[in-house]
Amino acid sequence: MVRIFVDTLSPNQYISETELATCVKLVKAFNFSVIWISNLSNHLFDQIKKKNQTKNFLIYPRLDLGAKQEKKEDIIFLLRQNRREYPVIGIECLTPDIAAWAAQDNRVDILKFPVLQFNRLFSLSVANLMLKFNKSLEVPLSTLYTSSERVHIPLIRETRLALARAVKKGIPIIFSSSSSKVRDQRNPLELAALGQILCLDSQKALDGVSTIPNTLLEGNLKKIDPNYIMPGVFRLNFDQNEEE
Numbered sequence: 632m633v634r635i636f637v638d639t640l641s642p643n644q645y646i647s648e649t650e651l652a653t654c655v656k657l658v659k660a661f662n663f664s665v666i667w668i669s670n671l672s673n674h675l676f677d678q679i680k681k682k683n684q685t686k687n688f689l690i691y692p693r694l695d696l697g698a699k700q701e702k703k704e705d706i707i708f709l710l711r712q713n714r715r716e717y718p719v720i721g722i723e724c725l726t727p728d729i730a731a732w733a734a735q736d737n738r739v740d741i742l743k744f745p746v747l748q749f750n751r752l753f754s755l756s757v758a759n760l761m762l763k764f765n766k767s768l769e770v771p772l773s774t775l776y777t778s779s780e781r782v783h784i785p786l787i788r789e790t791r792l793a794l795a796r797a798v799k800k801g802i803p804i805i806f807s808s809s810s811s812k813v814r815d816q817r818n819p820l821e822l823a824a825l826g827q828i829l830c831l832d833s834q835k836a837l838d839g840v841s842t843i844p845n846t847l848l849e850g851n852l853k854k855i856d857p858n859y860i861m862p863g864v865f866r867l868n869f870d871q872n873e874e875e
Contacts, residue, residue, distance in 0.1 A: 634819075634837065634841040634842070635664045635665060635841055635845055636662065636663045636664055636665070636819035636840055636841050637663065637664070637665040637666070637667070637807075637840060637841060637844040637845055637848070638658055638661075638663045638665075638666055638667070638807055638808055638816075638819070638822070638840070639666070639667045639668075639669060639693065639771075639807040639808065639809045640654055640655070640658065640666060640667070640668050640669065640808075640809075640810060640811070641669045641670070641695070641771070641809045641810065641811050642654070642668070642669070642670075642671065642811050643811050646811065648675060648678060648679070650813075651668075651671075651675070651679060652679060652682065652683065653813055654810070654812070654813055654816065655668075655679055655683050655690070656683065657813055657816050658816065659683065659688050661816070661817075661818040661819065662818065662819065663688075663819060664687060664688060664689065665688075665689050665690075665691070665844070665845065665848065666688075666689070666690050666691070667691050667692070667693040667719050667807075667844075667848075668690060668691070668692060668693060669693045669694070669695045669721075669809070670693070670694065670695055671692060676690075676692050691718050691719065691848065692716070692717050692718070693717060693718075693719040693720070693721065694709075694713055694716075694717040694719070694720045694721070695720075695721045695722075695723065695743075696709055696710070696720070696721075696722055696723070697722045697723035697724060697725060697729060697733075698723040698725075700725060703728065703729060703732055706722065706729075707736075710736070710738045710739070714738045714855075715855045716855075717855075718848055718851040718852050718855055719740055719741065719847065719848065719851060720738060720739055720740050720741070721739075721740065721741035721742070721743055721769060722739050722741070722742055722743070723743050723744075723745070724742055724743065724744050724752055724753075724757075725745060725752075726752075727752060727754070727757075730742065730744070730752050730753070730754075730757045731756070731757060731760065733766075734757050734760035734761045734764060734766055735760055735763075735764050736764075737764070739766065740766065740767060740847060740851060741766065741767045741768070741769045741805065741847075742757075742761060742766055742767070742768055742769070743768075743769045743770075743771060744793070746774050746775065746778075746786045746789060746790060747782070747785065747786065747789060748789070749789040749790055749792075749793040750789045750790075750792040750793045750796075753768070753793045753796065753797070755796065758796050758797065758800045758802060759800070761800075761802050762800050762801065762802055766802070767802070767803040767804070767805050767843065767844075767847055768794075768797050768802050768803065768804050768805070769804075769805040769806075769807060769809075770790065770794070770804065770805070770806050770807075770826070770829065770839075771807055771808070771809030772806055772807065772808055772809070772817070772822055772825050772826070773808045773809050773810045773811075773815040773817075774786075774809070775787070775790070775825065776815075776817075776825065777815055787828075787829065790829050791829055791830075791831075794829055794830040795830075795831075797830075798830055798832065798835065803839075803843045803846075803847070804826075804830060804835060804839045804843065805839050805840075805843050805844050805847075806822050806823065806825070806826040806836060806839035806840050807822070807840070807844075808822060819840045819841070822840050823836040823837045823839070823840050824836070826839050826840070
């Protein structure tokens with residue numbers, strides 16, 4: 632089976648178009664076929680897409696909220712404004728309240744957790760809600776491999792405990808670099824190798840950089856289609872001049 636690999640870039644607000652273009656080119660060189668770019672202005676995203684997207688390399692915008700410790704009310708307001716503008720929406724869950732809410736909100740696709748509190752915030756109750764409401768769990772791996780050596784052991788321990796719970800519950804796990812710099816980017820097999828160390832399953836690790844994010848994207852592209860009404864219901868447009 633030929634895998635279609637997916638990665639996420641999470642550029643900071645100060646990144647230049649040239650720097651971002653270099654990151655995108657490296658993603659392409661690493662043989663990813665799809666890239667999600669998080670929280671980028673429409674103008675810069677359009678420029679990057681115009682210069683880099685090809686038939687075999689697709690670029691999509693992604694919205695990530697919660698990392699700036701926004702209040703739940705503010706996150707909900709932004710979701711109302713942007714849901715149909717982005718095929719992928721992730722929430723960084725910094726508190727149990729945000730985690731429990733995000734796990735149930737139909738506009739949210741992906742939940743992420745700060746690595747040093749991963750196992751605590753990704754509780755059994757949150758895992759059950761994520762399973763019920765079809766959420767994916769994402770592990771931004773650049774957080775792990777760019778951290779200082781003195782915290783590697785607690786980071787890996789927290790992540791393993793949390794992922795063991797996710798695997799047991801059958802929650803889809805996405806592995807991404809979520810990098811903001813060229814030096815933090817990795818090829819898909821390196822991401823999968825680290826994912827295997829964390830979840831102790833090579834198949835799930837490979838699926839986490841290919842099948843799982845692709846399935847999520849395909850479903851969401853249908854939902855933001857202008858003709859989408861509700862699950863299983865689409866508006867059909869007929870040419871009135873078409874001969875019967």
